[in-house]
Amino acid sequence: MDDFETLYRAMASRDVRFDGRFVVAVTSTGVYCRPSCPSRTPLARNVRFFALSGAAEAAGFRACRRCRPDAAPASPEWRVRGDLVARALRLIADGAVDRDGVAGLARRLSVSERHLHRQLLAEVGAGPQALAVTRRAQVARMLVESSALPMSDVAFAAGYASVRQFNAGMRVAYGCAPSALRRRPADGAGGALTLRLRYREPLPTGPLLAWLAERAVPGVESVRAGRYERTLRLPRGHALVGIGFEPDRPGEALVRLSLADVRDLAAAVERCREILDLDADPATIAADLSADPVLAPLVARAPGLRVPGCADGVEGAARAVLRRHPHALVRLVERYGERFGDRRLFPTPDALARADLGAVGLTGPRADTLRAVAAAVADGALVLDRTADRADTLATLRAIPGIGPSRLAYVARHALGDPDVFPPDPLLRKAVRRLGADPDRWRPWRSYAAGYVHGFAVADRHRP
Structure with missing residues (x-):
């Protein structure tokens, strides 16, 4: 964390951009708050700063009921x-x-x-x-x-x-x-839970939902009327999640969850935040990327661009292997995905490792690669989520025949949540040359820079 004086000035400014980065504990009240809490600024001698809510509570402080520090987006540093x-x-x-x-x-x-x-x-x-x-x-x-x-x-x-x-x-x-x-539960049906997940603005919801819609696997996920829905496989059961955004509630995503086991609530919330990249810090990312005059106008046109994550690691790897064969991905789900109501869950690693991939039109090296990845996940040799050791995971993937730089980059960006990956995509390389840019100047946010460059490349391709 920064020094006391820097944190105290940040708190005194009540700038919401600091929410989630640290919490402010006040010894005279025994309460800890967000930096933006509207309460009177405490005297410096009564203030202690903590990186996380858990550390403040371990030191004997309780959460402020006015500013709700526990509901703030998580610190982007740990993400x-x-x-x-x-x-x-x-x-x-x-x-x-x-x-x-x-x-x-x-x-x-x-x-x-x-x-x-x-x-x-x-x-x-x-x-x-x-x-x-x-x-x-x-x-x-x-x-x-x-809930009730x-x-x-x-x-x-x-x-x-x-x-x-x-x-x-x-x-x-x-x-x-x-x-x-307890307050009156939000309107729900069939035992659904309705939550509001906070995020740091801005967030261009249109491009985010368009990205998800373009890649949606029928039966597993869909985007309709500005709402993203999908099935989730969680530690204790399954869930159906629907996520939308309301114009009159900026900074919040409205989430409805139908859980087979309510003990999976926290895991489901984490998946939702990862899929939509809700813990990103757009102000910091924009400031760093805009330091490059080549990228600055692209960032200004679409501030807050996110890098969507994956609901499931093996799903992300399958998408990487089958990016140019979306119909095979659909057939894979139809044949090996478990039913969940009127939808399907993405197949488990075990199911994919044992699957007759030829039956869904996958043969040769591509089928061998997908089967090898699934088998490695199934036996624990490979972890494909944001809790994994990124270096170890990528090293294990490199050893699998058929996992080249492009597929590695996809998994690193979307499944592992690495913010500093610039994919070796021909379209991006051509755009970089046209811009006269150097992607190394965009560290440590090259994953986000790739989104801006891709937008430029698509627009440039359609320019007369």
């Missing part, structure tokens, strides 16, 4: 970094500690529990268990506010061992009983 601490934070947010304990989290990261605790404490000020406790309270609050579930069901769905532990944990985190947080 773009690929080191041990960033990967651990993403796994904790996904519910790994509740499912497998701290020991399971450490095994997933291939480190000892002691080393993991030491690293997290040094960087963010709290260990994995404390961060998981905060995440549990935040999930419980989402369920309290967005009985409080006992909320307690166990959020990961608490008992209703008593739930009540005590919510009082510590929010300073009140859980029932005090």
Whole structure:
């Protein structure tokens, strides 16, 4: 984190751009807030700064009920970094500690529990268990506010061992009983949960939804009337998610979730944020990319461009392998995707590894590549999500015949969430030459720069 004076000035400015980057704890009130909280600026001697909400709660502070620091977008720093601490934070947010304990989290990261605790404490000020406790309270609050579930069901769905532990944990985190947080649930049907996920503006929703619509796999996903819908495969069950944007609610995505198991709420929210790249920091990205006079006008025409993610790693890899064969992808889903209501789930790695790919029109090297990737994911040799070690994952993929630079770049950008990948695409290379640009000048945001250059390339191709 920055020095105290810099953070204090940022807090005093009440600039919403700092929300999620750090939280402000006030010793005289015992409350922690967003930097933009409208409350009176506290005296410097009463202020402490923390990188994460979990660290503030571990130090004995509770969340401000006025500015809701727990609802702010996550810090973009942890979303773009690929080191041990960033990967651990993403796994904790996904519910790994509740499912497998701290020991399971450490095994997933291939480190000892002691080393993991030491690293997290040094960087963010709290260990994995404390961060998981905060995440549990935040999930419980989402369920309290967005559903009509009985409080006992909320307690166990959020990961608490008992209703008593739930009540005590919510009082510590929010300073009140859980029932005090309940508001009239948003209109829903069939047990659906309705949430509002916040993001940093701007976000050009038209291009984002157009990108998703162009690549939508029928049966799994669709874009209709400005709303993106798809099935999700989650740790404990399946889900159907619908995401839309309302003009009168800028900075929020309206999400409706139908979950087979409500304990998957946090994991589903993480998938939604990744698919839409909601934790991006468009102001920082725009400032860095606009430093290049070649790219500056492209950024100015479409500020806030996002790099969409993948709902599932093996799905992302299959898309990379079959990018020029979308019909084969559709047939693959129709033949091997499980039914979920009137839709289908994308096939599992096991199903793809055992599939008769010839039956869907895939033969030769392409089929061998897809089968090898799926088998590696199925047996645990390959992890294809944002919690993976990027270097190890890409090294494993390179060893698979048929995974060349273009497919590697697709997986790195969309499945692993690497912000600094410029695909070796002929269309992009031609556009770079026309612009007289050097992609190395766009580090560490080349994944976003590629989106701007692609827009220029498409417009240039249709220019008379």
